[in-house]
Amino acid sequence: MLPPTGGGIKLSASVSPCDWAPMSRESEIQASSLPGVDRVLRWPRVAAIIERHGRDIVLEAVREALGESRERLTSGGGGIETPGEQDLGDAVEARVEALLAPSLRRVFNLTGTVLHTNLGRAVLPPEAIAAMAEAARGPVNLEYDLQSGRRGDRASHVAKWITRLCGAEAALVVNNNAAAVLLVLNTLALRKEVAVSRGELIEIGGSFRLPDIMARAGSKLVEVGTTNRTHARDYSDAINARTALLMKVHTSNYVVEGFSAAVEESVLARMAAAHGLALLVDLGSGTLVDLERYGLPPEPTVGAVIGAGADVVTFSGDKLLGGPQAGIIAGRADLVARIKRNPMTRALRVDKMTLAALGAVLRLYADPARLAARLPALAAMTRTAEDIRRAAERMAPVMQAYLGEGWRVAIAECMSQVGSGALPVGRLPSMALKLVPAVPKRSSGRALRALAGVLRALPVPVIGRVHDGALWLDLRCLDDETGFTSQLGADAVP
Numbered sequence: 136m137l138p139p140t141g142g143g144i145k146l147s148a149s150v151s152p153c154d155w156a157p158m159s160r161e162s163e164i165q166a167s168s169l170p171g172v173d174r175v176l177r178w179p180r181v182a183a184i185i186e187r188h189g190r191d192i193v194l195e196a197v198r199e200a201l202g203e204s205r206e207r208l209t210s211g212g213g214g215i216e217t218p219g220e221q222d223l224g225d226a227v228e229a230r231v232e233a234l235l236a237p238s239l240r241r242v243f244n245l246t247g248t249v250l251h252t253n254l255g256r257a258v259l260p261p262e263a264i265a266a267m268a269e270a271a272r273g274p275v276n277l278e279y280d281l282q283s284g285r286r287g288d289r290a291s292h293v294a295k296w297i298t299r300l301c302g303a304e305a306a307l308v309v310n311n312n313a314a315a316v317l318l319v320l321n322t323l324a325l326r327k328e329v330a331v332s333r334g335e336l337i338e339i340g341g342s343f344r345l346p347d348i349m350a351r352a353g354s355k356l357v358e359v360g361t362t363n364r365t366h367a368r369d370y371s372d373a374i375n376a377r378t379a380l381l382m383k384v385h386t387s388n389y390v391v392e393g394f395s396a397a398v399e400e401s402v403l404a405r406m407a408a409a410h411g412l413a414l415l416v417d418l419g420s421g422t423l424v425d426l427e428r429y430g431l432p433p434e435p436t437v438g439a440v441i442g443a444g445a446d447v448v449t450f451s452g453d454k455l456l457g458g459p460q461a462g463i464i465a466g467r468a469d470l471v472a473r474i475k476r477n478p479m480t481r482a483l484r485v486d487k488m489t490l491a492a493l494g495a496v497l498r499l500y501a502d503p504a505r506l507a508a509r510l511p512a513l514a515a516m517t518r519t520a521e522d523i524r525r526a527a528e529r530m531a532p533v534m535q536a537y538l539g540e541g542w543r544v545a546i547a548e549c550m551s552q553v554g555s556g557a558l559p560v561g562r563l564p565s566m567a568l569k570l571v572p573a574v575p576k577r578s579s580g581r582a583l584r585a586l587a588g589v590l591r592a593l594p595v596p597v598i599g600r601v602h603d604g605a606l607w608l609d610l611r612c613l614d615d616e617t618g619f620t621s622q623l624g625a626d627a628v629p
């Protein structure tokens with residue numbers, strides 16, 4: 136299972152504590168010669184583990200370790216020696232550590248996808264981390280108005296900043312954007328019809344499908360237009376007494392190109408107003424600043440969509456915004472007030488840590504000129520290929536020494552993507568370490584999978600991408616070069 140030669144790779148923890156030397160044949164008798172649980176718990180070696188981790192978890196580990204030994208002795212057909220204090224102690228310790236190891240761990244995201252949903256999307260700035268820690272540490276005025284001494288509104292801590300940054304009258308924050316869409320539809324279009332273009336009936340990762348959300352919200356989806364072309368009259372033809380909303384959805388992870396047509400927000404907003412309806416826009420990523428000023432492909436800003444007349448806009452907190460997981464609802468004050476009164480709002484509300492982090496991130500937007508330097512998500516997206524190449528030149532020799540002769544490490548151009556359905560077709564020129572096994576290409580698959588497994592087994596797992604006969608490590612998101620190289624056996628960046 137090791138990559139070819141495995142030359143410089145050090146595989147720690149590959150020796151199981153249960154690898155006892157083979158010897159005896161009288162397995163039944165041996166199994167009964169295993170020490171009892173109480174005796175093992177009194178061994179000084181095990182008592183020391185209890186001292187550190189408490190009795191309950193050690194008891195569980197001792198039972199499991201003894202059970203496994205018994206199993207091995209009885210089914211091993213002899214040839215296995217009864218484990219002694221040292222071996223059993225090692226086995227217990229390893230078990231306790233495995234039981235207590237956190238499941239959620241830091242990883243290096245070298246996939247080339249900046250906002251990777253499976254890897255937790257946006258990395259938060261220090262200001263947000265500090266705010267979260269502060270909120271977690273003790274009581275806060277979450278729903279308490281310090282001026283009046285009365286009950287306050289939890290949304291108020293961020294609403295002021297959201298409205299200021301996008302020009303909406305009011306705002307509300309819920310668990311994520313899927314929840315935001317569900318809540319808005321359930322409030323404004325329960326048992327009513329919602330007109331959506333056939334070109335915008337999206338499915339995005341993690342089983343968010345617009346038609347399903349719509350059904351769960353209790354709204355009736357009315358498809359208008361065609362897959363590639365939808366016109367204003369398609370919407371107006373669909374309007375009847377049961378219609379509640381016109382809805383526009385950002386086609387986050389695809390584009391309709393070629394002979395295509397869609398209707399602008401401003402046109403739909405006027406149409407909705409003329410019929411006493413509201414226009415809902417699910418922006419998905421929803422950026423608060425013009426990304427072009429940072430050299431990124433353009434995206435409609437929340438402010439532009441509000442300015443075009445949308446009555447309610449929904450977007451994510453952890454996509455282009457660069458904050459914590461959250462769903463933001465911004466729009467007309469009367470509609471946001473109705474949404475707040477929906478009992479579902481209580482079920483979808485965010486906690487104090489999310490609000491603390493989101494507030495800190497939004498405050499960074501007060502100074503857009505320095506945003507790219509202060510917001511990690513934007514910093515990663517705007518990092519130049521030249522800067523990433525210099526990182527690759529520092530990392531390549533370390534990686535080559537780690538892998539040994541069985542692999543060739545090259546510095547190669549690649550393309551990163553923003554991810555999470557943001558800027559679906561925008562690609563960011565980047566640089567990667569391209570790891571190629573010294574075996575014929577047609578048999579490289581196994582070696583690549585094995586190496587990917589070895590990198591995932593590092594203390595801070597390294598996640599790359601297997602593509603075209605190589606394992607690619609896109610260095611765009613590598614923000615801790617020293618941590619990366621030190622776990623490859625090198626002391627520091629050369």
Ligand SMILES: *Cc1c(COP(=O)(O)O)cnc(C)c1O
Binds near residue numbers: 314386420451
């Ligand atoms: C990402 C996305 C969602 C879901 O947002 P989450 O914050 O992941 O729940 C909904 N609609 C669109 C258009 C999206 O791009």
